Amino acid sequence: MTAYTINRRLWSTGRYLALSLYVLFALFPLFWLFRVSISPTKLLYTEGTSLWPSMVTIENYLIVLQDTSFPTYFLNSVTVSLGTALCTTLIASAAGYAFSRFKFKGKAIIAFLLLLTQMFPLVMVIAPIYRLMQPLGLTDSLTGLIVVYTAFNTPFATFLMQSFFDAVPKDLEDAAMIDGCTRFQALIRIVLPLTLPGMMATLGFIFTAAWSELLFALMLINSESQVTFPVGLLNFISKFSVDWGQMMAAGFLALIPACIFFALIQKYLVTGMTAGAVKG
Amino acid sequence: MSAVTLNNFSKSYGKMSVLSGIDLTINSGEFIALVGPSGCGKSTLLRMIAGLEEITGGNIEIGDRTVTDLAPKDRNIAMVFQSYALYPHLSVRSNMGFSLKLRKVATEKITSAINSASTMLGLDQLLERLPKALSGGQRQRVAMGRAIVRRPDVFLFDEPLSNLDAKLRVQMRSEIKSLHQDIKTTSIYVTHDQIEAMTMADRIVVMNKGNIEQAGAPLDIYDRPESKFVAGFIGSPAMNFFTAEYKPNGSDGFININDECTIPLPKLRTLQQGTVECGIRPEHLSLSKEKKTGHSIKVTVDVVEPTGLATIVYLSFGDQKICFYTSDRPDIGPGDTVYLQLSENKLHLFDVNTGKRLN
Numbered sequence: 255m256t257a258y259t260i261n262r263r264l265w266s267t268g269r270y271l272a273l274s275l276y277v278l279f280a281l282f283p284l285f286w287l288f289r290v291s292i293s294p295t296k297l298l299y300t301e302g303t304s305l306w307p308s309m310v311t312i313e314n315y316l317i318v319l320q321d322t323s324f325p326t327y328f329l330n331s332v333t334v335s336l337g338t339a340l341c342t343t344l345i346a347s348a349a350g351y352a353f354s355r356f357k358f359k360g361k362a363i364i365a366f367l368l369l370l371t372q373m374f375p376l377v378m379v380i381a382p383i384y385r386l387m388q389p390l391g392l393t394d395s396l397t398g399l400i401v402v403y404t405a406f407n408t409p410f411a412t413f414l415m416q417s418f419f420d421a422v423p424k425d426l427e428d429a430a431m432i433d434g435c436t437r438f439q440a441l442i443r444i445v446l447p448l449t450l451p452g453m454m455a456t457l458g459f460i461f462t463a464a465w466s467e468l469l470f471a472l473m474l475i476n477s478e479s480q481v482t483f484p485v486g487l488l489n490f491i492s493k494f495s496v497d498w499g500q501m502m503a504a505g506f507l508a509l510i511p512a513c514i515f516f517a518l519i520q521k522y523l524v525t526g527m528t529a530g531a532v533k534g
Numbered sequence: 535m536s537a538v539t540l541n542n543f544s545k546s547y548g549k550m551s552v553l554s555g556i557d558l559t560i561n562s563g564e565f566i567a568l569v570g571p572s573g574c575g576k577s578t579l580l581r582m583i584a585g586l587e588e589i590t591g592g593n594i595e596i597g598d599r600t601v602t603d604l605a606p607k608d609r610n611i612a613m614v615f616q617s618y619a620l621y622p623h624l625s626v627r628s629n630m631g632f633s634l635k636l637r638k639v640a641t642e643k644i645t646s647a648i649n650s651a652s653t654m655l656g657l658d659q660l661l662e663r664l665p666k667a668l669s670g671g672q673r674q675r676v677a678m679g680r681a682i683v684r685r686p687d688v689f690l691f692d693e694p695l696s697n698l699d700a701k702l703r704v705q706m707r708s709e710i711k712s713l714h715q716d717i718k719t720t721s722i723y724v725t726h727d728q729i730e731a732m733t734m735a736d737r738i739v740v741m742n743k744g745n746i747e748q749a750g751a752p753l754d755i756y757d758r759p760e761s762k763f764v765a766g767f768i769g770s771p772a773m774n775f776f777t778a779e780y781k782p783n784g785s786d787g788f789i790n791i792n793d794e795c796t797i798p799l800p801k802l803r804t805l806q807q808g809t810v811e812c813g814i815r816p817e818h819l820s821l822s823k824e825k826k827t828g829h830s831i832k833v834t835v836d837v838v839e840p841t842g843l844a845t846i847v848y849l850s851f852g853d854q855k856i857c858f859y860t861s862d863r864p865d866i867g868p869g870d871t872v873y874l875q876l877s878e879n880k881l882h883l884f885d886v887n888t889g890k891r892l893n
Contacts (some may be wrong), residue, residue, distance in 0.1 A: 425619035428586050433633035433680070434607045447623045 284509070291315070291502035298498055314503035323478055326503050327486030331465060332511060334396050334482055338403040338464040339457045342411050345404065347453060350415025351441065355424070364369065368409040376406070380473050387474060396475045402474065403464045411456050415435030418452025419445065465512055485506050535720055536687040537562045537599030538583065544591040545578055545744075552578050553744045556592070563718045565711075567735035569728055571767070573610075575744040576724045580690050583722065585609050596687055612681035613690040616697060618673045620665040626652075627661040630679045647683040654713070655679050671702045678710070682717070689714075691723040695730065707733060728768050732756065740764045747800050758882075762811055762889040765882055771816045771857045773882070778812040780805060780883070780892075789883070792852060797829045797878050802892050804885075810892060811884040816859035818880035821847070822873050823866070829872040849874070872886060 290298065291314050293307040301307055318324045352358075353365065383402060384393065390399030422445050430440035446453075468484040475481055483504070490501035542857045543556035553575045560566050568576040581587040583594060585606035593602040593780045601609045612633075622628050627648055628635075636642045654659050655675045665673055674694060681689055691710075695703045711734050714721055725731055731738045731744060732752045739749040742762075748760045759765035778789040780802060789812055825832070833849040833856060840863065847858040847866070851874075866872060883892040 390884075423617055423619065425615045425617045426621060427621035428584075428606075428679075429613065429615060430621070431606045431876060432584055432613050433587070433684075434636035436605070436607070439636075444621055496850075 278421050287502050287506055287509075290498055291506045293499060295497075295499050313447075314499040314505070318500050318503045318507065319440050320507070322486075322489070322500070322504070323481070324483070324486060324507070326479060327481050327483040328511075329509065330396055330480060331508070333463040334399045334403065334471075337396070338407065339461040341400060341404040342407045342460045343415075343453055343457045345419040346411030346415045346456060349408070349412040350417075351414065351419050351445070353416045354419035355427075368412060371406075371409050376469055382467065383470070384473060393474050394480055396480055398474055399471060399482070402470050403467060407460050407463055411460055413453060414456050414459070415449070418449045418455075421452075422448050428523040451522040454519045458519050461515055462512060465508075535562045537595075538688055538720060538722070540579075540583070540592065541594070543579070543589065543594065545575070545582060545587065546590050551744060553582075555745060557835065558749065560720060560722060560740065563713050564807065565721045565723065565734060565736045567725060567731035567738045568741060569721045569725055569731040569738060569767070570741035570747075571634055574741040576741050577692055579741070580613075580692055580722060580724045581731075583688075584611055585689055605666060608624070609688075610684075610686050611688045611690055612684045612686040613692065614674075614694045616693040618697075620666070620673055620676055621680040622665050625662050625664055626657060626668070626676050626679075629665065629676055629770050630661075630683050632680065633684050641654075644683075646781045648679075651679040651682045654682070654716075656688060661722075661892050670698050671706060674698060674706055675709075677833070677884050679711070682713075682831035686719065689721040691721065691725075693725055694723075694826075695725075699725045703730075707713075710734065729770060732768070738768070740767060750800075760891050762813065762884040765813050765884070769815060773813045773815050774856045776812045776814075776817075776851070776854060777886070778810055779805045780810045783815065786859055789881075791831060793830050795831050795876065797876060797881065799878060799881070799883075802883065805892055809886050811886055813882040813884065814876055814880055816846070816857040817854075818877055819858050820875045821858055821860065821864055821866075822875065823870075825873050826875060829878060830875045830876050833872060833874050835868055835870045835872060837868060838864075838866060 269519070289306065292310045292311065292312065294309055294311045297309060311382050387393045387398050390398075391402060424469070426444050426448075427440045428438070430444045431437065435443060438508065466484060467482075471482045471485045472488075475485060487501060487504055487508075490497045490504065536846070538558075540556050540558045543553060543558075544551070545553040551867065556579065568579060570576050578587055582589050583607075584602060585601070589602055593600055595601065596609060596611070606718075624632065630648045630651060631644045634647060639647075648661070649658075652661055655678060657672070657675055657679055658675075659670060660668060665676065668676065674697075677694070694710075695706050698706060702775040708728055712725075723731070723734060735752060737749060738752050738755050740747045740755065742763050748755055748764045755764060755768055759768060759773075766775070776791050778791045780787060780789050780799075782801060783798070785801060786798055787801045787807075787812065789797050790796050791812065796825060822830075831851055833851045835847060835849055836855070837848040839846040839848070844861045845863055847860070847864065849856045849858060849872070856874065881893070884890065885892055
């Protein structure tokens with residue numbers, strides 16, 4: 255073996271080692287989540303940081319599913335996240351198309367304002383948002399949460415969608431319009447199928463953002479029936495103790511829809527991300 | 535087949551005028567080429583004919599219909615784009631049948647139209663493929679097939695061969711020409727390649743800075759350019775230009791180039807005397823090692839380019855560069871001093887200020 259071959263193998267091994275370390279680092283909290291969720295409560299403190307508990311139980315899961323309001327929180331989260339993802343993607347697609355294809359007065363100003371909304375920390379706007387939503391009857395309601403999440407996610411999603419529309423050559427629409435389409439038909443028949451990966455990617459990003467949002471949900475929701483799961487997780491922390499096992503079981507269950515969702519759109523997401531990044 | 539008439543066609547973006555006062559009639563069944571340098575407005579003109587760009591002023595008629603305010607889909611035109619603009623998610627068959635399907639044509643008719651176009655273009659084996667699985671030339675053929683199945687009144691071509699390699703370009707050039715000879719649909723072809731324009735078109739329209747410089751049959755434009763711009767743009771290698779002094783001499787006149795060469799000419803009607811731009815094509819010069827009788831200038835050889843078919847020689851005449859083209863293989867090399875003969879009946883004279891033809 256020449257020095258060159260050895261060197262190349264070493265590099266290759268090193269690269270995989272580094273990647274494995276990274277994956278381990280990223281996935282370890284998830285493993286720990288699972289590990290705690292299947293540990294009996296009495297062993298949690300006695301066994302310390304051993305990688306696998308000496309006894310395994312599904313008791314925490316049963317309690318979470320049968321004796322808590324977790325199923326309600328879970329359904330609320332699904333409703334809010336799906337609603338937000340759909341509304342945002344629809345609005346952002348329309349806005350992104352307009353930014354990509356049309357010249358209109360105030361385009362630069364509107365783009366700047368959209369960008370500006372992304373610069374403030376959310377905490378700053380919570381009080382005014384509450385004051386706005388209250389008279390409209392949108393506090394303590396899932397619809398209210400969908401409205402707020404959609405409003406806050408639309409600017410980012412718009413820019414994302416614009417980049418996807420920019421990647422579709424204008425000639426295709428021109429060709430479709432000469433072939434007999436109106437602009438709207440050209441959009442539906444030609445542009446939309448080509449930006450579908452982009453729309454899926456946007457849907458995925460927004461779904462996850464809404465799925466894990468805590469701050470607004472905490473502030474705008476009061477009644478138990480409207481609580482989303484990130485807020486619901488806090489219920490496992492009482493004044494004097496934290497029910498780690500149940501909390502982790504709930505957390506682990508909450509991961510499932512996000513994982514299923516990403517598994518379904520994963521194909522679009524990867525092509526979508528590259529299609530947006532590299533023009534043409 | 536329909537004639538296309540443009541009346542006082544103009545386009546401006548805000549205060550910037552891109553096209554002004556274009557009047558042009560394209561006869562039914564004619565193949566016309568719009569040529570000009572980048573930014574001359576030829577593509578904009580084509581897109582205005584297609585209805586893809588708004589018209590600032592004037593009107594357009596296709597056949598006996600005024601289509602100025604009609605949407606592209608209602609003009610019954612077909613366009614072939616430089617980028618091919620094939621729908622990437624549709625098969626070749628669906629690409630070609632797209633327009634007919636939109637018009638709700640019966641499926642059997644669509645199939646027969648696609649089949650006859652694909653046979654004409656040699657696409658029979660590729661109908662189920664996606665555009666990404668085709669080569670550049672095949673994609674170009676599909677784009678043409680998509681245009682043909684429509685049976686439009688007018689074909690518009692927007693630099694359709696620019697993305698192809700040189701060899702394929704020559705092949706597709708003759709394919710498009712023979713296609714036009716078969717189907718005889720009125721065609722408007724935009725190109726910046728004057729060879730394409732010369733070889734394919736019945737008539738060439740040379741554009742510059744948003745205006746038509748000259749319109750005419752290819753060889754008429756080549757032999758008698760109306761302006762220095764046209765003279766310099768049409769022809770490859772390009773025409774040589776010298777500055778010369780024109781003086782009348784009794785009932786005739788003559789020009790003097792650098793006090794070295796005096797060439798008698800018929801009297802100019804529009805100029806008494808003064809400086810003129812004198813143009814001569816590279817193939818209208820002849821080269822000799824010795825000074826011959828006649829009108830010759832002494833030049834130095836810079837570069838000799840043998841192409842096999844011909845030889846192109848670049849020479850220096852004082853500060854000026856001259857190109858000489860011959861089908862012979864002259865025995866000369868860089869640094870040699872030689873003589874170029876200018877034949878007087880091949881000279882083109884242009885006004886130094888306006889660039890307009892004088893003789």
